[in-house]
Amino acid sequence: MGSGDAPTRAALVEKARDIYDDLDFGAVRRWLADHPGRKAAGYLPVYAPREIMHACGLLPVGIHGGGDRLEIIRGDAFYQSYICHLPRSVIELAQSGRLDMLSAVLFPSTCDVIRNLSGMWKLLYPEAYVRYIDVPQTPDKGAAADFWESELRRLVRDLGRVSGHHPTDAELRSSVELYNETRAMVRALYTARRERPWDLPTEELYVLLRAGELIPAEEFIAMSRDYLAAVEAEPRRPRDNSRVVVVGAFCEQPPLGLIMSIERAGCYIVDDDFLLGNRFLTRDVPLDGDPVRALAEAFVSNDQRTSVLFESDPLGKKRLMKECVAAANADGIIFATPSFCDPALLDQPMLRAGAENASIPCIAFKYAENTGQFQQFREQAGTFADSIKLWGDA
Amino acid sequence: MAEALKDRSMVLQKEMIANHFARLARAPETGEPVVYTFVPGNLTELIRSFDALPVLPEINALQSGMRKLSGDYIAEAERAGHSEDVCTYVKCDIGMMRSGNLGPGGLKLPKPDLLLLSYTGCYTFMKWFELLREEYDCPTVMFHVPYQGDGVLEPEHRNYMLRQLKEQVIPALEKATGRKYDEDKLRHHLALSAKAEDDLVAVLQAGKNRPSPIDGYFGTVYYVGPIFSAFRGTEEGVEYYRALRQEVEERAALGLGPITPDGPLEGERYRLVVEGPPNWTHFRDFWKMFSDEKAVVVASTYTKVGGTYDFGFRHNPDDPLGTLADYCSGCYTNLNLPTRIEMISRYIEEYQADGFLINSVKSCNSFSAGQLMILREVEKRTGIPGAFIESDLVDPRYFSAANIKNRLESYFQMIDARRLGKTA
Ligand code: SF4
Ligand code: SF4
Numbered sequence: 001m002g003s004g005d006a007p008t009r010a011a012l013v014e015k016a017r018d019i020y021d022d023l024d025f026g027a028v029r030r031w032l033a034d035h036p037g038r039k040a041a042g043y044l045p046v047y048a049p050r051e052i053m054h055a056c057g058l059l060p061v062g063i064h065g066g067g068d069r070l071e072i073i074r075g076d077a078f079y080q081s082y083i084c085h086l087p088r089s090v091i092e093l094a095q096s097g098r099l100d101m102l103s104a105v106l107f108p109s110t111c112d113v114i115r116n117l118s119g120m121w122k123l124l125y126p127e128a129y130v131r132y133i134d135v136p137q138t139p140d141k142g143a144a145a146d147f148w149e150s151e152l153r154r155l156v157r158d159l160g161r162v163s164g165h166h167p168t169d170a171e172l173r174s175s176v177e178l179y180n181e182t183r184a185m186v187r188a189l190y191t192a193r194r195e196r197p198w199d200l201p202t203e204e205l206y207v208l209l210r211a212g213e214l215i216p217a218e219e220f221i222a223m224s225r226d227y228l229a230a231v232e233a234e235p236r237r238p239r240d241n242s243r244v245v246v247v248g249a250f251c252e253q254p255p256l257g258l259i260m261s262i263e264r265a266g267c268y269i270v271d272d273d274f275l276l277g278n279r280f281l282t283r284d285v286p287l288d289g290d291p292v293r294a295l296a297e298a299f300v301s302n303d304q305r306t307s308v309l310f311e312s313d314p315l316g317k318k319r320l321m322k323e324c325v326a327a328a329n330a331d332g333i334i335f336a337t338p339s340f341c342d343p344a345l346l347d348q349p350m351l352r353a354g355a356e357n358a359s360i361p362c363i364a365f366k367y368a369e370n371t372g373q374f375q376q377f378r379e380q381a382g383t384f385a386d387s388i389k390l391w392g393d394a
Numbered sequence: 395m396a397e398a399l400k401d402r403s404m405v406l407q408k409e410m411i412a413n414h415f416a417r418l419a420r421a422p423e424t425g426e427p428v429v430y431t432f433v434p435g436n437l438t439e440l441i442r443s444f445d446a447l448p449v450l451p452e453i454n455a456l457q458s459g460m461r462k463l464s465g466d467y468i469a470e471a472e473r474a475g476h477s478e479d480v481c482t483y484v485k486c487d488i489g490m491m492r493s494g495n496l497g498p499g500g501l502k503l504p505k506p507d508l509l510l511l512s513y514t515g516c517y518t519f520m521k522w523f524e525l526l527r528e529e530y531d532c533p534t535v536m537f538h539v540p541y542q543g544d545g546v547l548e549p550e551h552r553n554y555m556l557r558q559l560k561e562q563v564i565p566a567l568e569k570a571t572g573r574k575y576d577e578d579k580l581r582h583h584l585a586l587s588a589k590a591e592d593d594l595v596a597v598l599q600a601g602k603n604r605p606s607p608i609d610g611y612f613g614t615v616y617y618v619g620p621i622f623s624a625f626r627g628t629e630e631g632v633e634y635y636r637a638l639r640q641e642v643e644e645r646a647a648l649g650l651g652p653i654t655p656d657g658p659l660e661g662e663r664y665r666l667v668v669e670g671p672p673n674w675t676h677f678r679d680f681w682k683m684f685s686d687e688k689a690v691v692v693a694s695t696y697t698k699v700g701g702t703y704d705f706g707f708r709h710n711p712d713d714p715l716g717t718l719a720d721y722c723s724g725c726y727t728n729l730n731l732p733t734r735i736e737m738i739s740r741y742i743e744e745y746q747a748d749g750f751l752i753n754s755v756k757s758c759n760s761f762s763a764g765q766l767m768i769l770r771e772v773e774k775r776t777g778i779p780g781a782f783i784e785s786d787l788v789d790p791r792y793f794s795a796a797n798i799k800n801r802l803e804s805y806f807q808m809i810d811a812r813r814l815g816k817t818a
Contacts, residue, residue, distance in 0.1 A: 077766065078766050078767060079763070079766065080754055080756075080762060080765070080766065080784065082479070082756045082762075083759065083762065083763050087763065107543075109541065111517045111759065112516060112517045112518075112759040112760040112763060113759050113763040115517075115541055115543070115730075115760075116730075116731055116759075116760075116763045116764035117763070117764070118543055118730070118731075119543075119730040119731025119732055119734075119764060120731055120764055120767050122730070122731070122732055123731065123732055123735075123767065123771060131543065131544075132541055132543025132544075132730070134540040134541055134543065134551075136538065136554075137513060137520070137536060137538040138536055138537075138538050138558050138562060139536060139562075140557075140558065140561055140562050142561075143554060143557045143558055143561060143562075146554070146557075147540075147550065147551075147554040150550040150554075151550075154550075307521075310511075310513070310520050310524075310536050310538075311524055312534075312536065314527055314528075314531070314534070317524065317528070318528075339479060340479045341479075342479075342480055342481070342517055342518055342521070342759055343517065343521070345477040345479055345480050346477075346480050346481075346484070346518065346521035346522075346525070347521060347524075348475070348477065349474065349475040349476055349525070350524065350525065350528060352475060353475075353528075366479075
């Protein structure tokens with residue numbers, strides 16, 4: 001590409017992929033080097049309020065394990081074989097010094113593994129600020145908002161201490177605005193993929209989003225805008241693929257090879273729960289009023305349904321897959337869950353029953369983030385795609 | 395337990411439990427309301443104050459394990475699409491329900507009028523009741539107890555719990571039972587709880603004697619049964635713990651060791667602290683591996699899942715809802731890893747243990763994720779090497795007697811060698 005030209009799709013994807021592939025977190029380290037005196041804060045899946053990290057002047061850094069690119073040497077000594085892969089690879093990253101640039105790490109309440117990992121972090125890295133983030137689980141919206149607001153205020157105070165910068169309301173509001181934009185961009189990407197999945201393959205979208213977890217929000221927005229423009233400039237031809245929703249991969253992320261296998265087996269992924277924290281707040285957070293209260297209320301009134309939150313509607317689980325498939329105009333569901341993942345696996349019978357009642361074709365398989373062999377997934381997904389095509393019109 | 399041993403406390407417990415399940419079986423006719431809830435963070439006094447009967451699915455699951463029924467129940471649930479990877483208590487419970495819902499003693503359990511989801515220290519609880527709600531089609535109330543991530547109960551968290559109790563839990567109980575909340579009645583039950591808790595603590599702390607008159611793990615799971623389940627805050631509970639304390643104090647005064655399924659244990663050789671739940675499908679064999687070696691567990695963490703009374707907490711009738719919040723927050727699995735490590739290290743010191751053991755159960759991330767770290771930290775702090783074994787709660791497929799026995803034997807040999815080293 002010549003100077004001044006818009007970047008091509010290939011160049012953008014390659015850049016995103018380099019950021020995603022780099023297990024030494026070069027992008028974060030470069031940012032720290034370019035911003036002397038500034039610090040970075042890590043967060044684990046699923047949802048953490050990045051606005052607050054940002055307003056305190058910290059670079060938010062998503063920690064998602066090492067995927068299939070990290071050899072586990074130390075991590076296995078911390079976890080028994082019957083515990084999912086994510087925490088061991090996160091510990092591996094930390095014990096090998098790769099996360100030593102993080103001054104704070106937030107552990108959202110996703111499951112008991114993450115919960116206990118927060119305690120391990122306190123013991124292993126006493127110099128870092130560690131906070132377990134217990135999101136509200138009560139259906140009483142008033143109590144939930146008050147609780148979450150007090151949690152967020154504590155974070156503002158504590159992270160302000162970590163960074164040495166206590167944000168004003170105006171700064172908090174402008175961070176909220178920035179992350180509204182980020183979420184709008186993610187929504188735009190998801191909408192475009194849903195409408196033209198041949199144009200926005202998930203293997204590209206996914207690395208873009210992963211890069212977004214490691215670079216400043218402004219950069220992510222710019223890169224995504226360029227990507228969407230490049231997609232417009234280089235349209236591709238639709239194929240006769242089946243449209244599927246991938247469910248269950250909200251915490252330990254599937255290896256990229258698995259996503260590619262699903263797509264190459266003849267499936268268009270038209271919705272998924274990868275990196276769900278990105279889309280956790282489904283609407284813009286209002287910019288008037290107190291910004292912390294607004295964030296708290298946005299969480300409480302948001303209609304995101306996920307395995308990590310209590311479902312208070314007795315029919316909620318039954319309906320969820322049907323609604324999700326309808327919204328994405330999908331033909332079927334792939335339940336792709338990390339082995340030993342309590343939230344995903346305990347939810348699956350309920351979700352699957354709802355899907356099957358609605359006559360939605362489903363398949364299920366388990367993976368680990370470091371799975372290297374995809375042949376079997378590819379065969380299963382291929383058979384699934386064929387069967388959808390065969391019976392879908394019948 | 396062995397037939398020959400007929401201590402008064404045992405007879406009492408047997409009667410209490412039998413009566414409770416008989417009452418539950420009659421509930422559909424008598425109209426007594428039934429509330430299902432969990433052991434950690436159970437609000438038994440509150441439930442009782444509404445004249446409702448509690449059912450604890452975990453207790454049913456462990457009983458099914460002891461009665462060798464859990465294997466079939468788990469298979470039943472897995473056939474219905476439940477993953478082999480998740481907590482076997484849940485699958486055992488679901489399998490039991492689908493196989494006629496016969497509780498311990500073979501009596502049918504009534505359906506719940508309310509699922510009281512005390513979300514304390516275990517994520518699986520949340521899913522368990524979502525799953526049961528699908529099966530029973532009954533109301534569920536969520537009581538979210540924040541985790542002690544920083545090792546303390548934060549005032550905002552306590553307020554949040556109080557508010558949920560007032561605005562969610564109590565109204566749900568009122569609706570399910572058709573009765574009004576009666577704070578004086580709750581105070582009455584709380585006062586009874588505190589009495590029983592005093593006696594329980596005396597029993598637990600008897601493990602500090604040499605020899606220990608109790609086994610603080612295998613024996614004590616029977617001792618904590620009533621207080622962790624349906625009987626805290628009841629007259630029967632008070633009577634049981636008074637009788638138990640008397641027996642234990644008598645044994646201590648006489649310098650006797652604990653009673654095991656094979657009779658009284660004499661000649662205590664190893665004093666251990668144990669972390670993690672026991673295995674229920676091979677409970678007796680498991681215990682025997684210890685008693686054969688004259689190893690006595692002087693303290694354990696599992697016996698604190700339903701409350702950590704030995705560090706001073708008592709239910710306080712003067713602050714009825716506040717004390718419920720304090721109780722729920724302080725249950726063992728709601729404590730963060732550093733606090734758990736602190737607690738085990740303290741037990742090792744205060745109970746003069748010469749070893750500690752972790753039984754890591756495959757089913758339970760709440761306990762198990764992080765236990766290897768606990769092992770290392772406790773070793774570092776106390777200078778006492780620990781042992782690590784793996785089993786499961788109620789899935790018979792994951793109990794390898796030979797492996798565990800080997801592991802224990804070499805551990806005991808190591809303790810012997812260390813002793814020789816020290817005295818040499
Ligand atoms: S993969 Fe599942 S079990 Fe593992 S940490 Fe994430 S949510 Fe928890
Ligand atoms: S995961 Fe552990 S604490 Fe939770 S229900 Fe299962 S055994 Fe109990």
